[in-house]
């Protein structure tokens with residue numbers, strides 16, 4: 001990626017600029033260092049890539065929130081054809097923080113539902129920064145029931161700071177809308193696959209992540225609460241969010257260890273996700289592979305497995 | 321239209337009368353003020369009055385066992401899954417100390433007590449959360465115990481009754497806590513499929529991940545008078561949105577008005593309501609197949 005996202009980048013910038021100086025000087029003084037300079041250049045690029053491969057959990061949180069990351073509509077455009085977007089919950093309104101509809105993926109008609117943030121502040125006001133209101137959850141629920149009626153598998157894309165924390169959302173039963181999705185997805189009579197593509201923020205993200213398979217991008221996060229919230233409640237100091245990001249074990253590697261997600265899709269280093277062919281290919285391949293597997297399973301078996309994968313989550317001590 | 325205060329039931333002293341009575345300040349050591357009307361009480365007065373303020377009817381928080389004993393037939397409660405205790409699966413800073421302190425203060429192993437009991441002669445699976453134990457937050461153990469209680473109810477065709485009281489998912493267990501929302505909701509799905517009656521009682525406060533999972537998936541959802549019920553806590557809403565909160569916001573009466581609760585029932589009349597509901601549901605399993 002091009003612009004400075006992290007403080008550590010300035011170190012590499014400094015090295016690069018010193019190297020440029022050396023290159024200029026070598027031309028002025030008529031000494032040929034081009035081989036040596038190319039070597040150092042390569043080494044700097046390697047070090048930088050290496051650093052990007054080892055982002056701290058807090059850096060991953062920032063990365064996951066990057067508005068340059070593709071959102072649901074981008075993934076639909078990349079992976080599917082014949083997308084028809086559906087709007088509204090048939091109860092109150094349409095929520096632009098969640099988009100959904102039908103499309104064709106690898107020859108299969110699927111229902112696609114996911115969070116949608118804006119690419120800039122103006123767009124983000126329309127999309128409410130990707131924070132769904134009850135209408136969004138109820139629209140999702142309606143589209144899931146529609147998928148069930150037509151035996152269409154469901155793909156969800158997760159990227160939200162969380163459910164909308166507003167007065168209106170409370171008045172219209174946000175908690176009720178989320179709980180109905182959790183129960184509804186756990187019993188939905190079609191295969192469901194979720195992809196956590198960015199910020200997996202608390203219950204607002206979980207509401208669309210009850211699935212037969214959960215894939216996760218390597219710099220995406222999924223957390224019980226934002227590191228800032230944890231820091232302000234538990235440490236009474238929001239500036240220590242980076243400590244909480246590490247303590248919460250919210251990245252893909254930790255969640256795979258916990259058995260919460262199934263597969264990590266490696267993100268390219270220093271390259272926009274959708275510009276990287278190896279990334280888009282592995283996303284497409286993994287989605288297809290898992291979808292083929294779950295679509296080949298009898299629905300009662302699938303529902304039993306979906307139940308059991310949730311049922312076994314939790315760590316505790318027991319004495320008889 | 322929204323009415324800011326709840327209508328006092330017959331067991332309550334009329335709120336309008338309260339304002340006319342001068343507040344007494346018997347502030348001797350050990351006494352404390354009622355959070356609603358500021359009258360000073362002793363622990364003995366509070367207990368004598370069944371954990372209500374004798375002046376304004378304020379419902380003081382009660383522990384999980386008191387809740388259960390308050391509605392069940394005498395000597396009918398058997399605690400189950402009492403041997404479950406929390407680990408510190410993420411090695412989260414200070415969590416072990418907080419658990420130890422909560423255990424010491426509450427003499428409970430965790431924030432929920434579950435088991436079987438009889439209410440008005442009907443066998444039930446029952447649970448009660450305890451807000452004194454780390455704010456009733458739901459981690460692995462709370463989720464597991466509630467899940468087992470629900471599954472037991474489904475298997476044995478028993479009704480399931482739960483008193484909710486929680487600040488939400490327990491941060492210190494990270495995603496393991498959040499996933500308990502999905503786990504308990506899925507279990508409720510099986511309970512409904514089994515045809516068992518499910519009654520959820522939302523007490524003060526019920527917020528966050530508990531409200532957004534099993535708590536609001538019941539056949540009958542009952543609120544306690546004045547209980548704070550919602551998803552996002554009122555302070556966070558105010559801070560993040562700058563919105564002014566309407567009067568009575570997120571109180572049980574407000575939720576009733578907005579269609580989220582079936583009814584509000586004062587604590588002293590809870591048992592009689594549960595007996596009535598169990599009677600009309602013929603013991604709570606209505607599977608008429």
Ligand SMILES: [Zn+2]
Nearest residue numbers: 354357373376
């Ligand atoms: Zn009082």
